[in-house]
Amino acid sequence: MDLTTAKQQLATASATHHEPSALTKRRLAALAAFKTLALPKMPKLKFQTWPFFERQPNLTWTGAAAFDLAPALEGQVRLTQVGQVTLDAHVPAALKDQGVLLMDLFTALQTVPDLVLKFLMTVVKADENKLTAHHLAYLNAGAFLYVPRGVKVTAPVEINVTQDSTQPHQPLIHHLLIVAEANSQVDVIQHLTTQGTAANPASLMVEIVAQANSRVTFSSLDELGAQTVTYFKRRAQIGRDAKVEWAVGMMNAGNTVGEMDSELVGEGGEGDSKLIAITTADQQVGINNRVTHHGQHTTGLINQRGVLLGQSRLVFNGIGEIIHGAHGAKAEQQNRVLMMSPATRGDANPILLIDENDVEAGHAASVGPVNPVQLNYLLSRGIPKPVAQRLVIRGFLAAVLTAIPTQRVREELIAILERKLTDGQA
Template sequence: MTTQIVLPVELDAVRQTSVNNGEPAWLTESRVNGVKLAQELELPKLEKMKIERWDLSNFGQQREGYAASAQQLPESVASLVDLKEHSNLIVQVNSRTQFAQLSPELTAKGVIFTDLETAVREHGDLVQKYLHQAVKSDENRLTALHSALWNGGVFLYVPRNVEIDIPLQSIFVQEDDKTTFAPHVLIVAEANSRVTYVDNYFSGQFDKTLVHSGVAEVFVQAGAKVQFATVHNLGTNTIDLSYRRSIIDNDGSIEWIIGEMNFGDAMSETLSILKGNGSLSDMKVIAVGSGSQKLNYTTKAVHFGKSSESQMITRAVMREQATAIINGITKIEKGATKANGEQTEKVLMLSPKARGDANPILLIDEDDVKAGHAASVGQVNQEQIYYLMSRGISREQAERLVIYGFLAPVVTEIPLEQLQQQLQGLVERKLGQ
């Protein structure tokens, strides 16, 4: 007997919205195909957590028409950027671009940094070549729905041999629970280029649950270097479903720096596909859970290239009744000789009712490689607390120092000092300090 799947979207509505927005035929077809796939595919299977029990009924309504940039920073995000140095910035509120600016110097070098919908209109062939090629539409129902509904997002293209010293930044703000919240970040770094990209996600407090369906695809060509930093700070009634993926060619490298600071349930998968020889992936993730949150975070590296290297470090702090499943997966394929994959997952629990589970997994199909993992789950080390207290520090301050020391390996790697300070503030807020 076949179970009828009720989707939060109708095929005809998706097609009509795409046509009304003047999208090219290939994109309309892609969206319609996403709905068809969602009708056939299952939800992803999360380790030790049932996503089908989450409220995934509200993906919001697709909007029609694209608003021009207001060229004025909303007050809600003005504090996140240096007002004197925000020329390389995109701000989107409720999936509409409110501010977009790229410095003339980068424009002259051929750099493209714009909202994804504008990129579809002005650079359609380039976008079509890469869109949904790292995170495939047919992987599961969530990726299929995203390909049908994506709304907002950015396109960053860095030409061959161009090196950008100043980070490019985007901010996504969701203030209502009616508009689809599904930004798509697409980055293409051509051979021997270098770029740092930073984004922030925020949402308000809603009367009903809203699903954030986000995807980031990063294509790192030969010899290119990409640094990707992202902080998610979504509200209690926003469920965060995020897929991040990079494909790295010969001697290319990517560094992921991720802050999972949400207040609602969340799932994310960050995957580096080390396709080329000498390719490199470095992932650093911190997560703080509170209340009754259910969190499932996966970092993964798949090695195809010879002498490829991956490093994954995850630090999670759980308080109150929060539950976290932390998965680290290193896969070394046959033929990836001299590959080296290392991973560490650590969970610190601040309450007897908090739960954490660290799952390191090594899948090795080649002999001539190096691979290792470390994982730990535990309470705050009382010996450290007593030692600090013996030096005249209060218990509360001692616990804070231990927690910050636990998270420091990731926080100190944030490429922007202002973002470091923001993340520090979010950690303090989530820890109730």
């Protein structure tokens, strides 16, 4: 399809969807950039031929599979989406009175357009690569969370997103925008799942704006289906004395490539990124986990651990970058990979890019098989081998699991972990 025709179709779809003209203009600019941009770089993983794009983009932006939804509990802050439809958005009255917003992204673009457009695609730029441009051009689902200045949301905000793959040609292009104003606090738990077995791509983006002295904890439990090819990009812009903690369980069953970024733009900011990934069968996964220090006296931590089963492939790239002028910055990272089969291939690549003298920086990386001493000890106690392997894996992942700040997230992640490991062993 030529660019002129594609633009006309996209402009018509945006108008039919009653979107602000400013968003339509951004969509069209992103579409033009998409035609010329390159795919993002993922060293040591060949993903360029993966089916990220539909030949004929779906521009209806409607429809959802059947879904049973339990009623929201008192005090619960929750948003539930299936495909492009929001089934539930619940914010207690006390938080509404303080100005907290949690709603479907397109509803927010209708009700508070200036607020959304002020931040949308400002942390992640649409023209960064071909996948970010495509994401904005064909964005079809999303959520908006806004926490005003000084407000502390004590209950976790639950965002449940189910990819509707009951039919083919239904890509999920989902955008979660979180804005935490100065001195605010919020704990967000995202859960990504797939309903149905049709092959559909997913483009998933999270933008976090953490203003001065705010605290944001973002946890995500990712378990998309085996037929889903996924691109994700999660980035936080961290202001002066603000802190963002990431805790991600990457349990997708399909091929996945993506990026996690903490941009420490204000003095004294902190970014703490924890990630667990499990790969099985012939799955391929590549992750760039980056912390960039712009401000002085900032702290950036990366701790990621992966377990490979079957004939799977996993690439961890941990990137700590200290920009010139970021005096007193501290960058530390660990990248560790455990291979449970000789047919697997894992890479743990620590990268430090330092353009300043008065800093602290360090890294650790390891790739290897399961510890035979630990495994033999468990086997000698009569524990079946599959159970013994899972116990060794649990021990290997404990450094990250125990560091996840929310007990409920830890318990859910362990349950998903056990399920995926059992399926992988089978």
